Amino acid sequence: MAIGSFEGxxxxxxxxxIYGxxxxxxxxxxARNKFxxxxxxxxxGRTWIITEQAMVRSFGSLKFEDYKKKLEKKEKAQAKKLKQSNT
Structure with a gap:
């Protein structure tokens, strides 16, 4: 997940x-002025950026919530692994 001023x-x-x-x-x-x-x-530059609000408004929150849960689990597992390697 994005951190700091790039969160969201x-x-x-x-x-x-995320949405397949x-x-x-x-x-x-x-191009169709949906955003x-x-x-x-x-x-x-060559990269388009979209806000979380616009993304959820256009594509719904179910898949996004699933994505956030998976990301959170991954981050927790990485933190746990890092903690174990430091002890």
Missing amino acids: LYTFLEVAK IDDSCLRKQV VIGEDVKKM
Whole structure:
């Protein structure tokens, strides 16, 4: 999960993996004005960024909540492994 000022921001590739869609679907939605550029999405170099709110509003929260739970479990397992290696 993003940390610091990037918390709540995801690349189109991350969103595509979370929801099982192609990232071109997101670019098409930008072209069709489904997102507000500068508020919901922003292009930084060659990478598109989307806010968590816009992502959930467009694609729903179920898969995103599952993704967050899996990520949390992974982070806990990594922390536990690190703690065990330090003792």
